[in-house]
Amino acid sequence: MEVIPTDCLVIGAGLAGSAYALHAARGGFQVELLSLAGPLTANSDWAQGGIIYNPAADSRALAADIMAASDQTANPAAVAQLVAEGPDALRELLLDDLRVGFDRDPTGALDLAREGGHSERRIIHAKDATGHAILSAVAARVDATPPIHRRSGFVALDLLTLSHNSDRPSDRYQPLTCFGCYALDTATGRVVAFTARKTILATGGLGAIFQHHTNQPGSVGHGVALAYRVGARLIDLEYVQFHPTALYGRRAPHFLITEALRGEGAVLTDRHGHRFMDALDPRGSLAPRDIIARGIARQLAHSGEPAALLDLSALRPGFVSERFPGIAERCLAEGIDLARDPIPVVPAAHYACGGVHADLAARTTVRHLNAIGETACTGLHGANRLASTSLLENLVGARAAARADAAELRAGSWRVPTPRPWEGPDRTADPLLIRQDLRLVQQTMWNYAGIIRSGRRLARARRILLELREEIQAFYRDCRPVPELVELRNAVQTALLVVHAAALNPVSRGCHFLSAMD
Numbered sequence: 178m179e180v181i182p183t184d185c186l187v188i189g190a191g192l193a194g195s196a197y198a199l200h201a202a203r204g205g206f207q208v209e210l211l212s213l214a215g216p217l218t219a220n221s222d223w224a225q226g227g228i229i230y231n232p233a234a235d236s237r238a239l240a241a242d243i244m245a246a247s248d249q250t251a252n253p254a255a256v257a258q259l260v261a262e263g264p265d266a267l268r269e270l271l272l273d274d275l276r277v278g279f280d281r282d283p284t285g286a287l288d289l290a291r292e293g294g295h296s297e298r299r300i301i302h303a304k305d306a307t308g309h310a311i312l313s314a315v316a317a318r319v320d321a322t323p324p325i326h327r328r329s330g331f332v333a334l335d336l337l338t339l340s341h342n343s344d345r346p347s348d349r350y351q352p353l354t355c356f357g358c359y360a361l362d363t364a365t366g367r368v369v370a371f372t373a374r375k376t377i378l379a380t381g382g383l384g385a386i387f388q389h390h391t392n393q394p395g396s397v398g399h400g401v402a403l404a405y406r407v408g409a410r411l412i413d414l415e416y417v418q419f420h421p422t423a424l425y426g427r428r429a430p431h432f433l434i435t436e437a438l439r440g441e442g443a444v445l446t447d448r449h450g451h452r453f454m455d456a457l458d459p460r461g462s463l464a465p466r467d468i469i470a471r472g473i474a475r476q477l478a479h480s481g482e483p484a485a486l487l488d489l490s491a492l493r494p495g496f497v498s499e500r501f502p503g504i505a506e507r508c509l510a511e512g513i514d515l516a517r518d519p520i521p522v523v524p525a526a527h528y529a530c531g532g533v534h535a536d537l538a539a540r541t542t543v544r545h546l547n548a549i550g551e552t553a554c555t556g557l558h559g560a561n562r563l564a565s566t567s568l569l570e571n572l573v574g575a576r577a578a579a580r581a582d583a584a585e586l587r588a589g590s591w592r593v594p595t596p597r598p599w600e601g602p603d604r605t606a607d608p609l610l611i612r613q614d615l616r617l618v619q620q621t622m623w624n625y626a627g628i629i630r631s632g633r634r635l636a637r638a639r640r641i642l643l644e645l646r647e648e649i650q651a652f653y654r655d656c657r658p659v660p661e662l663v664e665l666r667n668a669v670q671t672a673l674l675v676v677h678a679a680a681l682n683p684v685s686r687g688c689h690f691l692s693a694m695d
Contacts, residue, residue, distance in 0.1 A: 178598045179369040183209040183326075184586060186357050186373035188333045188400065191219030192308070193550025193571035194379030195315045196270065200579030202324035206586060209371055211331040211360060213395065213660055216316035217309070220381045220393050220551065221568060224308025225435035225503070226292055228271075228568040231299035232264035238296055246294045246465045246563035248687045252556025258537050259557060259566065259573055266572040275314040279303050291440040292564040294465040300565045305435055305501040311568065332361040332660050333399065334368065334599075336376065336407045336546070343594040353408055355546035356593050361658050368599040368658065374590065375545055375582045378404060378533060379575075382551040383417070386672045387526035388616075388623035391423050391433045395664050398671030400552035404533040405674060410542040412554050413531025414678035416688040418562050419628050420527035421445075421469035424520065425484035426511035434487060434504060434522055436564045439463055441500070442491040445473065446519070448482055467561045467688050470524040474628045477523070484521035524628055528567065530558035530688060531678070539578030547582070549574040560687025606656035611665050614649060618642065618668050626676050631692040635680045642673045 185201045187194045190212035198208045212218070229239065243256050271277045279301045280288040289298035303310035319325050337357045339348040357372040383398030384390035405411060422434040422445075439445075444462045445454050457472045458464040464472075473485045489497055497515045498505040505515050513520060533548035535541050535555050541548050548554075550571045557570055625638035646669045653666045685691045 179367070180372060180596065181209065181369060182372045182593065183207045184373065185209070185375045185377065185582065186371050187211065187377045187379055188358060188403070189219075189379035189381060189550070189552070190216055190316075190327065191379060191381055191550060191571070192221035192312050192315060192568060193575050194377065195312070195319050196572055196575035197377055197379065197549060197579050198319055198325045199270070199315065199322060200576055201582065202322045204579065204583040206324065206583065208325045209328060209373070210319065210325055211328045211333060211371070213330065213332050213363070215329055216319070216327065217312055218393060219312060220396060221308045221571060222312045223391070223393065223433065224568055225305045225433055226437040227290055227300035227302030227307045227565050228267065228311070229299055229565050230264060230267050230287065230301045230569075231289060234297060234299055236260045239299065242294060242296050243557070243563045243566065246561050247559030248561060250559030250686060252559070254537060255555040255557040258577070259570060262573050262577070263569045266576050267569060270572060271311060271314070275318060277303065277310055277314050279310070290437050292436040293439055293460075293463045293469065294563045295440070300437070302437065305437070305503045308568065330363045332363065332658075332663050333403060334359045334361055334658055334663060336403050337370065337372065337596050338407050338543070339594065342596045344597060345594055348594060352544055353542075354544040355407065357596070358403070359596075359599050361660070361663065363660060366657070368601065370596045370599070372593050372596060374586060374593060375547065377539070377578065378546070378548040378552045379550045380552050382529045383671050383675070384526040384528070386618060386622050386668050386675070387627065388619040389423070389523070390526040391420055391431060392526070397664055397668035398529070399667045400548060401532055401674060402667035402670040404541065404543070404546070404548065405670060407543060407546075409546065410534040411532065411674060412534040413556070413560075414529070414675045415682050416530035416558070416560050417526060417675060418466055418528040418530055418688045419470040419524040421466055421473050421524050422487060422522040423525035424507065424511065425523045426513075426521070431525075432507055433527070434520055435501065436466070438487065438489070438497070438501065438504070441496070443487050443489050444491065445469070445522075446486050446488045447476060447480060448486060450488070465561055466564065467690070470628055471690060473522070473524055484523050486519040487522050488519045489515060526627075528562055530554070530560065530562050537577060538581035539574055540581070547578050549578050560689060601657055602655055604656045606652065606659055606662045608661060610652070611661045614645060615665050615668060617645060618665075618672050622672050622675070626679055629690055629692050630679055632680070635676055638676045639673070639680065642669060642676060645669055646673060
């Protein structure tokens with residue numbers, strides 16, 4: 178088995194992982210950056226609305242908005258870190274260094290937008306493709322930075338720990354410590370070992386464990402499952418945010434309709450033009466996402482209609498196609514002309530507020546294992562995430578983690594052991610069974626652990642998933658790893674963890690809402 182040593186091993190090449198890689202490399206450390214697909218195949222590439230940046234504004238107002246959106250459950254220390262460090266982290270990397278082409282007003286100042294849950298305009302953007310503008314610039318810089326070795330086509334199978342994978346028997350008495358991972362090289366089909374002094378989980382979210390979601394395919398909580406299998410602490414997994422406005426159409430609901438449209442004046446209505454959100458929350462169509470998603474779900478259940486409508490009539494002619502050209506183009510492909518038609522929308526799984534527990538330097542409960550981005554949970558979002566905080570969280574977390582790692586790596590070193598060779602079968606997995614099992618996971622989560630939950634629904638989900646996990650584990654043990662089988666294995670494990678967390682929490686808050694039907 179090939180063993181590839183490095184200083185820092187980053188699993189996941191979205192914005193969080195790529196930003197960490199840049200900071201670590203600039204600190205003089207070797208970085209291996211692993212991902213299955215290319216540099217832009219990440220949830221952060223699909224982020225439409227924007228990223229918070231208004232350093233001249235009252236920071237207390239931003240902190241208050243984050244806390245309000247979380248139903249007062251967010252970690253005050255994590256909120257304070259984002260508010261204090263966010264402007265510098267964004268300016269240093271995106272404005273001063275990479276010069277990302279954010280939209281500007283006629284005076285040349287950054288154009289500020291507002292989204293649901295925000296009390297003021299503080300969001301900068303690049304039309305409706307902000308994530309793509311940011312990640313493409315960061316990825317290009319990653320590829321031009323020699324200490325970073327990008328490894329596309331690699332899938333992490335399991336983390337390496339002293340307790341289970343060291344060549345020294347006495348290491349099992351050491352504190353729980355990570356030193357890299359086994360990974361599948363999809364080009365050759367071989368399993369290799371990456372050994373590292375620091376391992377960083379940046380695998381993104383878990384929306385794809387649900388039937389309807391806005392995430393990249395394969396976003397099934399890989400980092401959560403990897404961390405769980407080595408005993409890391411997980412937290413707040415019941416808080417899965419459902420974005421209220423995903424396009425309802427032939428290829429929907431995987432295409433997001435940004436909240437920024439409502440920030441500019443679009444409103445939600447039923448097919449008769451009634452603004453149903455006005456009766457549910459004083460903020461109407463600008464209420465936080467959890468309230469909007471439940472409002473739409475109840476409206477559709479009551480009316481029997483397949484979708485709610487996003488009415489754009491209050492926006493000036495031509496504004497939508499200028500400010501949101503990607504949305505206008507996608508809607509036109511669905512036969513929706515935004516000059517005259519409202520947009521049909523439905524909720525879809527969007528963002529994991531919980532994840533692998535991490536402190537403000539990204540440390541998990543496993544030594545030398547970090548978690549950043551959506552994979553991690555510092556408590557910033559509490560029970561519900563405020564719009565446009567996620568990209569900024571990626572930058573702040575990546576910078577904090579890289580700085581802390583650099584200080585530790587310079588202060589001393591520890592002997593990274595040689596991992597035991599990977600052992601596995603050579604039987605070929607049946608792709609039909611993999612696809613069917615994944616569909617069953619996704620349908621179970623959507624039907625029984627989705628926007629509105631109950632004790633009985635969660636109990637049924639758990640029974641189905643427990644039985645399915647046993648079959649999938651046996652399937653995994655008997656077959657050689659392929660990306661689809663790895664995805665299935667992690668999906669069922671993550672789904673069970675979400676259901677378990679939801680069943681343990683009897684209090685409806687934010688994204689976690691329990692029906693009174695029990």
